[in-house]
Amino acid sequence: MLWVKRFLAILAMIVLSVSVVVFVLENLQAARLAFLGWQSPEWPLVVFVSLAFIAGGLIGLLLGVPFRTRARIRMAGLQSEVSRFRKENQALREKSPKDQ
16 A cells, blocks of 8 residues: 555656646746836746745745644643543542442
8 A cells, every 4th residue: 555655646746847847848938027116137937936936835834823823722722631631530430439
């Protein structure tokens, strides 16, 4: 089963690599961007698209930090609550029936 997963992972990497190469080769024409009076240098279109993709990924990661932090804090609280319940459960199990 492990070899199937490895084969699929390698196949996915090959497909992704070929897709990137085709994308780069089809987007080599020069382009210039303008934004609020600022003009960029003339670069291949693939550079602008790649930079936008990378910037979007980084922004997504940064926007997710508060949510991940909040989830970690909540998980720590829940883990301490589970630990407390386990101790309480163990104490009740150790309590003999004649004590009731």
